[in-house]
Amino acid sequence: MDAVIHIKNMVCPRCIEAVKEALNDANVGFERVYLGEAIIKRPLDKTQRSNLEPLLKEKGFELLEDKTSAVISNIKGLIIEQIHYSNEALKVNFSTFLSDKLGKDYSSLSKLFSSVESITIEKFITRQKIERVKELIIYDQLTLSQIAYQMNYSSVAHLSSQFKKETGLTPTQFKRQQQPQRQPLDSI
Template sequence: MNAVIHIKNMVCPRCIEAVKKSLNEANVGFEGVVLGEVQLKRPLDKEQKANLSSLLKSKGFELLEDKTSAIISNIKGLIVEQIHYTEQPLKVNFSTFLSEKLHKDYSSLSKLFSSVESITIEKFITSQKIERVKELLFYNQLTLSQIAHAMNYSSVAHLSAQFKKETGLSPSQFKKQKKPLRKPLDTI
């Protein structure tokens, strides 16, 4: 009998490896680990859950107990994965993407997310996109036009306007900084 558990702050490939290590340390059998979610071979007993929770907490993760937290974690995980780790831009908008992936009506997902996180899903998406743009600007391998295309912006002007609104700097001002301020994914 399989079970699924959800883990908060699992937002990158290194996080997945850290969670796998914790699962192995806790002798918890698992079939797969993706951002925010672990497919277990069998449900955890009380002792395993406490042990795993402690191991995860020591590494900056949190075992999510309630369904609402799990849904929020899934929303964030899907957005982060799509923006930071997927090469191909979405062929549909994020609302359709999230609805299809989570098998829930987008308006209910949006209301739930806003009530728990105190920001909208759209604002979260924008903040993730801006952090990704910062990363791409920092590595200086793509032109602003290429970044705008890769991040699915309608134009360089749209990207620049949103970037300035979020950071207070234009993309070129950001690039000129000696130490660009970027936020770790697990704090966004």
């Protein structure tokens, strides 16, 4: 009988590998690990939980107990996965995407997220997109037009405007910095 555990602070593919390692070290059988959750072969017993929690904590993760935290973690994981690691652009808007993936009405997801995180889902998406744009600027392999297209901005002007609003710099000013500053994804 499969069960699902929710894990806080998973923001990248390396996080998935680190959680798999912790699950193995704690002798917790699992089917699959995604950003923010793991499908385990059976519910955790007390011994497994007490073994797993410190292993996860040592790697910067945390088991989530309540459903609210799990939903918030899932929302963040889906957004981060789509913006930072997906090669395919969304064919629908984020509200439809999140609603479909989580099987819940977007307005309730939005209210829950805002009440817990003190920012809107839209603001979280914007911050994630800007961090991804920073990364692409630093890599210096795409033009700003290509970045705007890849990140689903309607124009370079829209991207530049949003970038300046979030960072206080234009993309060009950011690029000219000696060591452009990026933020860890789990702190956004």
